[in-house]
Structure formats: structure tokens, C-alpha cells
Amino acid sequence: MAQFQIIITAIFCIAIFSCWLVFSKGFNIGIAPIVAIGFFLLSLGLMFWVFLTPSGKNLARNYNKICNKIQLEKLKIESNYIEMIYDFKNLSTFQQVEEWDRKAQAKIGELINITNNLETELTQNNKILDYLIMGIKEQYIVFLASIVEKLQEFIDFTPNSPKEQKILLKELKQRKKELQLQKRELTANMKSIQADARLRSVYAGRDFLGIYNSNLAAHERRRIRYQKEKVLRPSEDMKAAIDRQILQIDKDMLWVERFSD
Numbered sequence: 438m439a440q441f442q443i444i445i446t447a448i449f450c451i452a453i454f455s456c457w458l459v460f461s462k463g464f465n466i467g468i469a470p471i472v473a474i475g476f477f478l479l480s481l482g483l484m485f486w487v488f489l490t491p492s493g494k495n496l497a498r499n500y501n502k503i504c505n506k507i508q509l510e511k512l513k514i515e516s517n518y519i520e521m522i523y524d525f526k527n528l529s530t531f532q533q534v535e536e537w538d539r540k541a542q543a544k545i546g547e548l549i550n551i552t553n554n555l556e557t558e559l560t561q562n563n564k565i566l567d568y569l570i571m572g573i574k575e576q577y578i579v580f581l582a583s584i585v586e587k588l589q590e591f592i593d594f595t596p597n598s599p600k601e602q603k604i605l606l607k608e609l610k611q612r613k614k615e616l617q618l619q620k621r622e623l624t625a626n627m628k629s630i631q632a633d634a635r636l637r638s639v640y641a642g643r644d645f646l647g648i649y650n651s652n653l654a655a656h657e658r659r660r661i662r663y664q665k666e667k668v669l670r671p672s673e674d675m676k677a678a679i680d681r682q683i684l685q686i687d688k689d690m691l692w693v694e695r696f697s698d
Contacts, residue, residue: 452480634665
């Protein structure tokens with residue numbers, strides 16, 4: 438059974454299950470039975486239309502044809518991309534990088550053309566079909582965009598000459614220094630928040646007369662802790678993000694340094 442027919446059959450099965458659930462499990466209150474019966478009749482009508490009428494069969498055939506075409510193109514593009522990544526990981530000289538860059542740029546141009554022509558190629562003279570394939574089209578565009586983005590990133594972070602290698606290494610080192618400075622400032626701010634919370638905890642539990650109350654102290658210390666955690670959470674998340682960026686820069690620097698004439 439083809440993809441579109443499977444979808445319609447699944448909808449019909451869900452409608453049957455919904456009716457069984459409503460009428461046998463005590464859920465038949467209010468408008469639930471009307472909704473369940475309406476859903477069942479609608480799915481039954483869809484089954485009849487798709488499996489028995491010429492227009493339904495034609496729509497299902499065109500839908501399946503478009504889905505199969507996109508799936509085959511995605512598999513072809515993905516296979517080609519995997520081959521390019523395999524070649525990319527084995528690059529070691531500037532000349533090899535330059536040759537790979539040309540292939541990658543050509544592939545990027547090809548994928549951009551596919552994206553630009555997608556609207557014309559997939560648009561049908563059928564509003565129902567165009568609506569049904571809208572989601573598939575959008576997913577395909579996102580897929581193409583992700584491949585283009587990855588290839589462009591590989592090109593941008595791989596030098597094809599000693600001069601470009603020096604420039605890229607200098608840029609990465611400068612970026613790492615900026616992130617390390619940002620991390621130090623963030624850490625200092627977090628320590629200040631923690632020190633302030635400890636100091637306030639020491640004086641917790643004293644009323645306006647200076648008399649200590651253990652229950653009040655416990656309540657205030659909890660409140661101080663909650664406030665501290667709330668204030669620290671964004672800084673902790675930012676610090677973790679900075680650590681990830683620094684780690685990635687270290688990897689990028691090792692990658693850039695591997696190339697030679």
C-alpha cells in the first residue's frame with residue numbers, strides 16, 4: 438500500500454478506535470459521541486474517495502509520486518554529502534583543500550538552485566494536493582538549507598593557503614581570549630552573588646529588635662537560597678555555553694594547524 442493510502446487507512450483506524458473508546462468506556466457524555474461519529478463518517482468518506490473514486494486515486498497517485506521523488510532526491514543528496522565529508526576529513530594539504538572547496542561551492546550552488554526551483558517543480562494544478570505537500574516541501578527546504586550551511590561552515594573554517602591559515606588561527610585565538618575574559622568576568626560576578634548570599638544568611642532570623650528567631654532564620658535562609666539560585670541560573674547556563682565554545686575553538690585550531698604545503 439502506498440504512502441497516502443496508508444495515512445488515510447491510519448486515520449480510519451483512529452476513528453474506529455475513537456468510537457469504541459467513546460461508546461464502550463463511559464466517555465459518551467456531552468458532544469463526545471457526535472464528534473466521534475462525525476470523525477468516523479469523515480474518515481469513511483475519505484477511504485471511499487481515495488480507494489474507489491478516479492479523482493481520489495489520481496490525487497493519491499500524484500501525492501505518492503511527489504513523496505517518492507523527494508525521498509529519492511534526499512537519499513542521493515545525503516549520499517553525496519557523506520562522500521564529501523569522508524573526503525573532507527582526509528584533507529591534509531592546501532591544494533587538496535582548494536580542490537575540495539571548488540567541489541563544495543559547486544554543490545552549494547546546485548542545492549540553492551534546487552531550493553529556488555522547488556516551488557515551480559512541486560506546484561500542482563490542485564489546491565488540495567498543494568496543501569497536502571506543503572509540509573513535505575518545507576521539510577525538504579530545511580534539509581537542503583542544513584546541508585548548505587554545513588558545507589559553507591567547512592569551507593569557512595578550512596584554510597587553503599598558509600596566509601589564510603595564519604589569519605584564521607589569529608582570529609580563533611582572539612576569539613578564545615574574548616571568551617576566556619567573558620568567562621572570568623562571569624565567574625567573578627557569580628562569586629560575588631554567592632558571597633552576598635552567605636553574608637545575608639549569617640544575619641538571617643533577626644527581627645527589627647535584633648532578637649534571633651530560629652524559625653524565621655530557616656525561612657529567610659531558604660528564601661535567600663532560592664533567590665541565589667534564580668540569579669545564578671542564567672550565569673551558569675552562559676558559562677556552560679562559553680565552555681562549549683572554547684572547546685570547539687580548540688578543536689578548530691587543531692584542525693586548521695594540520696594543513697601544510
